[in-house]
Amino acid sequence: MNGKPLQGDxxxxxxxxxxxLWITGxxxxxxxxxxxxxxxxxxxxxxxxxxxxxxxxxxxxxxxxAVLLACARALDVKPERIAAAWxxxxxxxxxxxx
Numbered sequence: 001m002n003g004k005p006l007q008g009d010x011x012x013x014x015x016x017x018x019x020x021l022w023i024t025g026x027x028x029x030x031x032x033x034x035x036x037x038x039x040x041x042x043x044x045x046x047x048x049x050x051x052x053x054x055x056x057x058x059x060x061x062x063x064x065x066a067v068l069l070a071c072a073r074a075l076d077v078k079p080e081r082i083a084a085a086w087x088x089x090x091x092x093x094x095x096x097x098x
Contacts, residue, residue, distance in 0.1 A: 012085035015075075016054035019061055019082065022074050029067075033060055051089060058086035 023029045024044075034040065037056060039047070047053040061068050061082060072079040 009088060012088040013051070013054055015077070015082065015085040016057050016089065017048070018075055019071055020048070020054070020057045022071050023057065023060070033057075036060060055086070055089045055091070058082065058089065062086050 023033050034044070037060070061071050068079050068082060072082055075082075
């Protein structure tokens, strides 16, 4: 990945999918993710296209600085880029009433 700024929800979703691929790439990352989310592999596969699921993927990474930094390093992006994608995809308080 390059260092270009995120542009739009589509770019944020692509980055979230890259983060998910990184998480699922090794059992040492996948098992804690499954345990934290309560998902199994079938549910994970079925949820990949759901925007709320992608926010949950980014929530998981953003919740642990060491995981965030490892992910950013592996994806060759700045941690701030992952944070920007997370903020972009996260529901805003006023969205609940829309």
